[in-house]
Amino acid sequence: MTPPTDDPETPVDELIPVPAKGSTDGSPLVAIGLMLLACLLFSCLDATAKFLSQSIEPMQVVWIRFVSHSVIAVFLFRIWTRPKALKTNRKGLQVVRSFALLLTTLFNFLAVQYLQLAETISIMFAAPFLVTALAGPLLGEWAGLRRWIAIIVGFCGVLLVTQPWSGQLHWAVIYSVLSMISYAFYMLLTRMLAITESSMSMLMVSGVVAALAMTPIGVSVWVEPPSLLHWVLLLSTGIYGLIGHWILIIAHRLAPASLLAPFLYVQIIWMVILGYLVFSDVPMWTTAAGTGVVVASGLYILYREQFLKKA
Template identity: 45%
Template sequence: MSEGQAATPRIDAEAREAPAREVRPDRARLVGIGLMCATVAFFSCLDASAKGLALAGVDPLMTTFMRYAVSVAMISLFVNPVTTPSVVHSRRLGLQIARSLLLFGSTALNFLALRHLQLAETISIQFAAPLTVALLAGPLLGEWSSRSRLVAIGVGFLGVLVIVRPGLGAVHPAALFSLGNVLCYALYVITTRKLAAYDSTATTMFYSGLAGLALMTPLLPWIWTTPSAWTVWALLVGIGLLGTVGHWLLVLAHARAPANVLAPFIYTQLLWSVLLGFFLFGDVPSHWTLLGAMIVVGSGLYLLAQETMRRERRPAA
């Protein structure tokens, strides 16, 4: 998912505090699942808003700027150098900047793709992000995949080819933006995992939108057009709110339930995308899109099952 696939910031400390709450473990998991479903609903609404703005003639780069301007403003109310002086100190500043730029690239490419593609098409392609992470984790993190996992990854990428059908002229060339989004997002996930060993959650959150905002601000004279309708203003501000609240719900969900319990519910975003695309834009996904989506989702669920079994077999420390 565009925003929903965002790797959860380092939430281990908050997750460790979860058992201390006066909530039964089974109830906490149900609450976590509910929060995850709400998260993907927020991210689906964000994508639908971005597509609506693009159809209204708003430059996707202007939408990207507003996404980060609102997000940075909201986060700064709670995490800033005044309330938390140590938040600006990063042990890997270069990696923080690279992560922020990757997040910006992922968002901008997604918004550019939504200008031409259906919501169901973009999210189906973006479901390949976990497969890309699993593939790149070997050379970049030393987490090499087994032969069976590599086969599953290959099958998942075949699902993406079913959706895109290169050379057949069936899908708009903007699908390349979605593929670029997948690559940026996978690298964003990997840099987030690397930073977890060096910086706190607050520091990583503080830097998340800054590079994108700094990059976009000088471009405003060329991309800015003052909206003439209040609905456009509402959507522009709403995109930032949806993204920020969505990531907050994601953290809350992971503080209450393990990642392997929550991960399958990420795929409910496909249902939201199909429904919103149909009711808001009259889009009906093709049978190729749905078939490719099922292949990609199936591969992702297989990788998740393999990871769950691997952890269960791991001896207790």
């Protein structure tokens, strides 16, 4: 699952041992390296979920992903010494955001059962277009004509990847589209909450709420104890998700979002490599072409946003 492509201006949070935003101790090159590493971790998360879904119920994988996320976070950040870590001023929105992340993960894990990793990430890259479209009525950030043209072009790129006219459209694309829509709302809620909420509370609440919500389902689908290998892979999903989001926060403390956002699209390279190495998947030319259109449109939207800010 890809991280948000915009910078929510996360307030400096003493609960997370990272430099303050704009710290002179940081370096743009270090921030870019962290961004690339985060994209690799998110790609490993999706590849692991796809591998596990071949022998384990996806609902169980989602449950363990958030349980391990929460448990690791408690010990990594020593929550018992920082009781204020979970303090939140907007409990309702925090819960809604957590469910948006849960649905994003759930639908994505269901989609990777049947689709290539390159296909799922290409559809997920359409989320910024939906965010741009919804930011007007929800946040008062209205898109101009040029950005709307970029949104339409990007949507055409998604159509090129899915090819609904070919008659060979896999029904699991619906899962990927639902994951993308959930992710767009997750991004919007992140922007809304980051004004008042700490990074730590957003990391912890999203994991705990999702874990608790999935517990009844996760327990009900549990058939037999996983093997040792499966246990290691299940626990690794929480590590990939938690550490990926954590270093993403660090990267945005060291460099502006305008510098880092284009490097998010490197994730498609990681996805193609892992898809080929682990599952022997070779993307079709239409997937590559459609992804190129989506990436180009996303970069143009980013350019217009930065241009308008300077203007």
